[in-house]
Amino acid sequence: MATLQKTGRIGPLRMSVENWLPFSYVPYYLPCPEIFNIKLQYKGEKPFQPVTWSLYPQPKLLEQGPTELLTLTPWLAPIVSEGTFDPELLQHIYQPLNLTIGVTVFAVGKYTQFIKHFLESAEQFFMQGYRVRYYVFTNDPAAVPRVPLGPGRGLSTIPIQKHSCWEEISMCRMETISQHIAKTAHREVDYLFCLNVDMVFRNPWGPETLGDLVAAIHPGYYAVPRQQFPYERRHVSTAFVADGEGDFYYGGAVFGGRVARVYEFTRGCHMAILADKANGIMAAWQEESHLNRRFLLHKPSKVLSPEYLWDDRKPQPPSLKLIRFSTLDKATGWLRS
Amino acid sequence: MIFLELFLQTAEKHFMVGHRVTYYVFTDRPADVPRVPLAEGRQLVVLEVRNYARWQDVSMHRMEMISNFSRQRFLREVDYLVCVDVDMKFSDHVGVEILSPLFGTLHPGFYRAAREGFTYERRPRSQAYILREEGDFYYAGGFFGGSVVEVLQLTTACHQAMVVDWANAIEAVCHDESHLNRYLLYHKPTKVLSPEYLWDERMLQRPPFLRKLRYVAVPKNHTEIRN
Numbered sequence: 111m112a113t114l115q116k117t118g119r120i121g122p123l124r125m126s127v128e129n130w131l132p133f134s135y136v137p138y139y140l141p142c143p144e145i146f147n148i149k150l151q152y153k154g155e156k157p158f159q160p161v162t163w164s165l166y167p168q169p170k171l172l173e174q175g176p177t178e179l180l181t182l183t184p185w186l187a188p189i190v191s192e193g194t195f196d197p198e199l200l201q202h203i204y205q206p207l208n209l210t211i212g213v214t215v216f217a218v219g220k221y222t223q224f225i226k227h228f229l230e231s232a233e234q235f236f237m238q239g240y241r242v243r244y245y246v247f248t249n250d251p252a253a254v255p256r257v258p259l260g261p262g263r264g265l266s267t268i269p270i271q272k273h274s275c276w277e278e279i280s281m282c283r284m285e286t287i288s289q290h291i292a293k294t295a296h297r298e299v300d301y302l303f304c305l306n307v308d309m310v311f312r313n314p315w316g317p318e319t320l321g322d323l324v325a326a327i328h329p330g331y332y333a334v335p336r337q338q339f340p341y342e343r344r345h346v347s348t349a350f351v352a353d354g355e356g357d358f359y360y361g362g363a364v365f366g367g368r369v370a371r372v373y374e375f376t377r378g379c380h381m382a383i384l385a386d387k388a389n390g391i392m393a394a395w396q397e398e399s400h401l402n403r404r405f406l407l408h409k410p411s412k413v414l415s416p417e418y419l420w421d422d423r424k425p426q427p428p429s430l431k432l433i434r435f436s437t438l439d440k441a442t443g444w445l446r447s
Numbered sequence: 448m449i450f451l452e453l454f455l456q457t458a459e460k461h462f463m464v465g466h467r468v469t470y471y472v473f474t475d476r477p478a479d480v481p482r483v484p485l486a487e488g489r490q491l492v493v494l495e496v497r498n499y500a501r502w503q504d505v506s507m508h509r510m511e512m513i514s515n516f517s518r519q520r521f522l523r524e525v526d527y528l529v530c531v532d533v534d535m536k537f538s539d540h541v542g543v544e545i546l547s548p549l550f551g552t553l554h555p556g557f558y559r560a561a562r563e564g565f566t567y568e569r570r571p572r573s574q575a576y577i578l579r580e581e582g583d584f585y586y587a588g589g590f591f592g593g594s595v596v597e598v599l600q601l602t603t604a605c606h607q608a609m610v611v612d613w614a615n616a617i618e619a620v621c622h623d624e625s626h627l628n629r630y631l632l633y634h635k636p637t638k639v640l641s642p643e644y645l646w647d648e649r650m651l652q653r654p655p656f657l658r659k660l661r662y663v664a665v666p667k668n669h670t671e672i673r674n
Binding site for chain 1 (some may be wrong): 542544553558559561562580581583584635638650656
């Protein structure tokens with residue numbers, strides 16, 4: 111556990127970030143929000159509820175499923191794709207739990223133009239039938255469009271500072287999310303997804319995505335050997351991943367899980383980003399590099415196939431049966447509608 | 448009791464090696480519990496319980512005993528609870544890959560069967576009743592477990608169901624296993640162990656997909672032991 115002094119102290123500090131990377135600081139004043147030491151009261155653990163009676167085909171041990179994709183990671187986390195689950199059965203299991211699912215999106219500067227499409231498509235496809243809370247972080251609350259939301263679904267606009275360059279915006283998302291969880295979200299939602307706003311839902315995204323800690327495979331690297339993953343390769347960075355390491359290259363545009371786990375995750379990434387900042391380095395893909403480093407050491411309990419994070423500029427391969435969430439084709443898509 | 452020594456010896460070699468383990472041995476003859484040397488961090492606790500005339504009653508009262516002791520002790524003493532039959536031995540690695548909030552094991556005799564062929568309790572009068580159109584797998588009564596909280600819930604529910612059945616003068620066809628299967632149908636396990644984790648070499652021909660046999664039945668004379 112990282113231990114930061116409550117007041118910025120000038121003087122050489124020995125600090126270890128999350129137990130895995132000890133290094134010493136050159137004197138540097140770091141902002142130390144109180145949240146680092148708060149103990150949060152979460153919405154409450156739900157005990158297992160009985161499944162209501164429903165009919166569905168018998169699962170057969172000896173039958174290989176229709177999916178061509180890997181369905182289980184080496185650490186026994188399910189890899190979710192079309193064909194690996196029965197949506198109706200899952201609905202029966204999850205609906206009675208009365209869950210609230212949170213979503214964070216950042217829409218700063220010109221990115222406010224994507225909110226409308228994001229929300230409209232989410233209203234159509236994201237967690238249908240569940241309570242949903244959208245958290246829209248923006249520097250321009252007036253630019254957040256009024257999108258009609260279904261019953262049990264609400265939106266909060268949270269004002270944030272605009273930064274000079276988009277890298278900065280990207281890097282402070284982890285901090286913002288963790289602070290927001292500590293302040294608000296931990297009381298309001300059970301699960302939290304952190305999504306990019308310049309995307310749309312194209313097909314159902316349901317409770318099959320719920321898990322303790324959830325990552326999504328980046329659409330550009332799912333068929334690529336690990337040596338070619340765009341990990342941060344400079345040793346001095348806290349996001350460094352060595353050549354022989356790596357499970358998947360996860361996309362920074364989608365991650366989530368139980369709100370407590372997302373809090374730990376974003377806090378951990380934020381600390382690592384701070385440490386890099388102190389050493390004057392910014393990871394190759396900013397937040398995404400840190401996210402990947404963290405998921406290597408704190409393995410996700412569930413992995414979403416590229417169905418859940420697709421790039422519309424790429425042709426859809428036959429192995430991916432259903433694209434559910436993908437980049438809005440910025441050149442044409444939003445202009446047309 | 449004759450099985451316990453072999454069970455413990457093989458468990459010491461294969462079960463959760465390197466982790467802290469407490470064996471809870473339920474017996475009516477504590478003096479006869481064999482002294483088996485245990486590795487560092489592992490201990491054996493003997494829990495004295497009453498015997499029953501019928502082997503079916505012994506089997507069914509397991510749920511009651513586990514539920515009682517879970518409440519009294521296990522919740523405070525261990526993180527996960529694994530409930531296994533003693534007339535077995537470990538023959539290969541059984542480790543943390545099995546751990547999960549709630550897990551069941553596929554019964555080696557039914558992994559190929561259609562659900563209509565599962566030996567679920569089929570009489571509607573019983574609390575363990577399952578319809579022919581229902582059922583995911585047929586789970587074995589001899590290997591289940593999970594977090595203590597979940598195991599407590601499972602064993603309590605099964606015991607209560609059995610009490611209702613006894614009051615209605617009915618006994619489920621496969622005893623505690625029937626009630627276990629009913630519970631796991633409606634409270635789906637978070638992890639399922641393949642038949643590698645419970646096998647009987649004499650009764651079944653080993654299929655090619657079964658790459659390891661980890662926990663296997665020890666040959667015994669049923670009539671001799673059950674009386």
